[in-house]
Each structure stands twice: as structure tokens, then as C-alpha cells.
Amino acid sequence: MTVIDTHTYFFPHEWVGLLEREASNHGATMGKNEQGAVTFAYPGIRQVFSRGFIDLGVRLKAMDAEGIDVHSLSLTTPMAYWAPPAFGLKLAQTFNDSCSRELHAGT
Numbered sequence: 001m002t003v004i005d006t007h008t009y010f011f012p013h014e015w016v017g018l019l020e021r022e023a024s025n026h027g028a029t030m031g032k033n034e035q036g037a038v039t040f041a042y043p044g045i046r047q048v049f050s051r052g053f054i055d056l057g058v059r060l061k062a063m064d065a066e067g068i069d070v071h072s073l074s075l076t077t078p079m080a081y082w083a084p085p086a087f088g089l090k091l092a093q094t095f096n097d098s099c100s101r102e103l104h105a106g107t
Helices: 013-026 056-066 085-105
Strands: 004-009 029-032 038-042 045-049 070-074
Antiparallel strands (some): 029 038
16 A cells, blocks of 8 residues: 655755745844754744755655655745745745756656
8 A cells, every 4th residue: 555645844955045045135034053954933933944854865764764655745834925925926936846846856
């Protein structure tokens, strides 16, 4: 039987990089934690972009260890809703395009 996990999140490298470069221009606070993971803070929203949510190799190893065959990937906090419209659109387009590139490169 195929095991599918439909409650999983993914942040493409390019999307996190866009946040690092431009989110502070739109009111977010970007940084890094003690482990070197990128951090995001905006009033009412906090996120740590740990490797398991960005690195597909780490994700695939974890899936194998847990016996999961397929992940249905989606974006989670901070999403794009917090941002002003033009930057929100850029975040959404970057997420979609970079997901497509990264996931297809892995096949």
C-alpha cells in the first residue's frame, strides 16, 4: 500500500532567499538562529526555516525512515498574505515557480 502524507510543508531555497533579501523592506525581521536556520518574524507571525522543510534530500531520508512514499507539499506560515500586494504576488509566483523547478530537478 502506498503511504501518502497530506499534511506536509515545503519552503523552496529560492523562496527563502527572496524573504532574506526583501522581506525586511516590507516590515518583517529576518535573521538566523543558533543552528544557522533562517528566521522570520512579523507581527503575529514567526517561523524558523529548518533544513527538513527546505532540503529535499533531508526530507526524502526522513520519508524513507518513516515509511512514507509520497508527501503532498504546501506552503505554511508566513505564506504570502502578510505582505503588501505586489510583494505578496512576487512571493506566490516565486513559491510556485521554484517548487516546480526544485521538485522536477529531483526526478
